[in-house]
Amino acid sequence: MKKWFSSRTLVTLMVSFLVIVGLIAGSNWYAQRRSQPPFFQRVFNDINATISKAIAWPTNAVGSRANSFANLLSTFEENKKLKAKIDNYAQTKVRLQKMTEENQSLKKQLGLKHTLTDYDTVSAVTISRAPTAWDSQLIINKGSNAGLKKGMPVLGDQGIVGRIAEVNTVNSKVSLISDNSEDANRFAITVKGDQGDVNGVISGYNTDQKVLEMGQVTNPQNIKEGDTVVTSGLGGIIPAGLYVGKVANISTDNYGLSKKVYIRPSSDLNALNNLLVAKTQMEQ
Amino acid sequence: MFSWQFSRLTILYPLILFLLFFLDGNVMAALTPLLLGGSFHILPLGTLIWFFYAIQFELTKDMPFTVYVILIGLFFDIYYTGIVGTYTVAFLVATLLMRAVRPYFDERLLSALLLFLIGLGAYLGLSYFFSAVVGMTSLTISQFVYLVALPTAVLNLLLAAVFYYPAWSLLQRTH
Numbered sequence: 001m002k003k004w005f006s007s008r009t010l011v012t013l014m015v016s017f018l019v020i021v022g023l024i025a026g027s028n029w030y031a032q033r034r035s036q037p038p039f040f041q042r043v044f045n046d047i048n049a050t051i052s053k054a055i056a057w058p059t060n061a062v063g064s065r066a067n068s069f070a071n072l073l074s075t076f077e078e079n080k081k082l083k084a085k086i087d088n089y090a091q092t093k094v095r096l097q098k099m100t101e102e103n104q105s106l107k108k109q110l111g112l113k114h115t116l117t118d119y120d121t122v123s124a125v126t127i128s129r130a131p132t133a134w135d136s137q138l139i140i141n142k143g144s145n146a147g148l149k150k151g152m153p154v155l156g157d158q159g160i161v162g163r164i165a166e167v168n169t170v171n172s173k174v175s176l177i178s179d180n181s182e183d184a185n186r187f188a189i190t191v192k193g194d195q196g197d198v199n200g201v202i203s204g205y206n207t208d209q210k211v212l213e214m215g216q217v218t219n220p221q222n223i224k225e226g227d228t229v230v231t232s233g234l235g236g237i238i239p240a241g242l243y244v245g246k247v248a249n250i251s252t253d254n255y256g257l258s259k260k261v262y263i264r265p266s267s268d269l270n271a272l273n274n275l276l277v278a279k280t281q282m283e284q
Numbered sequence: 285m286f287s288w289q290f291s292r293l294t295i296l297y298p299l300i301l302f303l304l305f306f307l308d309g310n311v312m313a314a315l316t317p318l319l320l321g322g323s324f325h326i327l328p329l330g331t332l333i334w335f336f337y338a339i340q341f342e343l344t345k346d347m348p349f350t351v352y353v354i355l356i357g358l359f360f361d362i363y364y365t366g367i368v369g370t371y372t373v374a375f376l377v378a379t380l381l382m383r384a385v386r387p388y389f390d391e392r393l394l395s396a397l398l399l400f401l402i403g404l405g406a407y408l409g410l411s412y413f414f415s416a417v418v419g420m421t422s423l424t425i426s427q428f429v430y431l432v433a434l435p436t437a438v439l440n441l442l443l444a445a446v447f448y449y450p451a452w453s454l455l456q457r458t459h
Contacts, residue, residue, distance in 0.1 A: 020369050020373050020414075021369075021414075021417055023368055023369040024367055024368070024369035024370055024414055024417065025417065027366075027367050027368040027369065028367045031366050031367065037366065041362055041366075044362055044363070045362065045363055048306075048359070048363045051306060052306045052309065052310060055303065055306045055307060055310055056306075056310045056313070056314070059307065059310040059311055059313075059314045059315075060310070060313070060314045062314065062315075063311075063313075063314025063315045064314070066315065066318065067315075067317055067318075070317065126313050127309075127310075127313065128306070128309035128310055128312070128313050128364075129309055129312040129313035129316065130309065130312070130364035130365055131308040131309055131311075131312045131327050131328055131329070131364070132327065132364065132365060132371075132411065133325050133327060133408075133411070133412070133415075133423075133428070133432045133436075137364065137365065137366075138313065139309070139313075139363075139364075165366070166366050173366060207323070207423060207427070207431070208323060208427065208431075210323070268317075270316040270317050270320045271316065271317055272316070273313075
């Protein structure tokens with residue numbers, strides 16, 4: 001019988017396989033522990049992002065034309081609906097302004113400096129998106145020079161879309177809320193039910209149905225479809241009250257023990273050109 | 285003409301390769317609603333197509349091809365994912381495989397596309413395997429095949445076919 005590999009090749013193959021798996025797992029582990037990547041990697045990414053920005057200009061122009069053409073088709077219907085909604089918002093906005101003022105003066109009276117709901121925002125633009133199937137990562141044009149830190153939440157036009165995964169000097173990587181890797185989606189959230197709040201964490205993302213999963217819910221009787229989900233602020237780095245989405249449906253988990261709550265994210269995760277990074281003021 | 289042949293392979297080829305590396309990410313960001321609309325997940329693989337052309341037109345011996353492959357793989361890992369190894373190995377194995385089976389194929393377009401499909405399969409399969417190792421993907425193999433691999437293969441085969449003859453006339457050996 002013809003031998004396909006010599007024993008030397010076999011040994012080389014096996015060793016290189018182990019080295020590669022070790023390298024991947026090791027660098028993954030290392031990246032999660034560090035707040036900033038090593039100097040070399042940071043400089044490398046900064047240079048790349050600068051070049052990428054130049055190339056992004058024409059591609060973004062083409063992309064936004066194509067997208068706006070697609071949007072144009074549904075504009076008429078949308079416009080009708082939005083007009084009906086907008087009157088309501090004006091009223092809510094005035095009320096919100098009044099409440100914010102009142103809240104601030106009350107805080108002053110109490111001597112509270114900053115609470116979990118206070119945050120500043122830094123606006124950023126998407127430069128690039130990883131052309132890979134699952135690590136849903138974006139690269140944005142703000143980095144540690146704009147005061148960004150690993151773990152800060154990133155907001156789309158309607159609510160939270162992800163968090164900062166890696167900070168370089170003039171750009172950062174954002175891992176989206178749809179990222180399924182182990183540590184990416186542990187957002188502390190609260191479901192605002194009619195009979196009180198239910199706290200929990202986002203435990204995963206269902207790629208098929210495009211919904212977030214909230215596992216191990218202990219008192220699901222308080223939750224019903226359509227309830228609003230916001231960040232709870234527990235853990236400190238993510239401010240409270242950022243809009244996450246609405247409850248899409250509730251199901252019992254595989255073992256019939258606790259319930260799983262599925263949440264439809266508020267922002268379209270596929271149209272993220274302009275983003276806001278929320279900086280909590282708690283630590284300052 | 286020697287100098288044109290020389291500059292095509294030593295300057296133009298790596299330059300376009302480098303450009304495509306950025307273009308893949310930029311296209312992904314700019315055309316997300318089209319590429320990721322619905323449940324499908326279509327990846328632009330311009331870099332891989334460019335490597336395939338070099339193999340198909342038998343130019344790998346005229347340039348430091350393996351060095352290019354490893355460099356682009358490392359660039360991919362560091363810039364896009366931050367995890368070193370996955371795409372370096374995926375690119376390396378995909379190109380090695382295409383080079384190994386290249387002698388059994390010829391210059392016809394369909395034969396060339398089959399060769400590219402083999403490389404693309406190896407590339408996607410390996411990146412899936414390694415992501416599964418570090419627990420980054422929750423897709424099952426069947427979901428991966430019909431949501432990611434098939435749509436990606438369709439788009440990139442189309443691209444590879446469209447640019448096949450232009451690339452051929454640009455890169456063909458004159459000696």
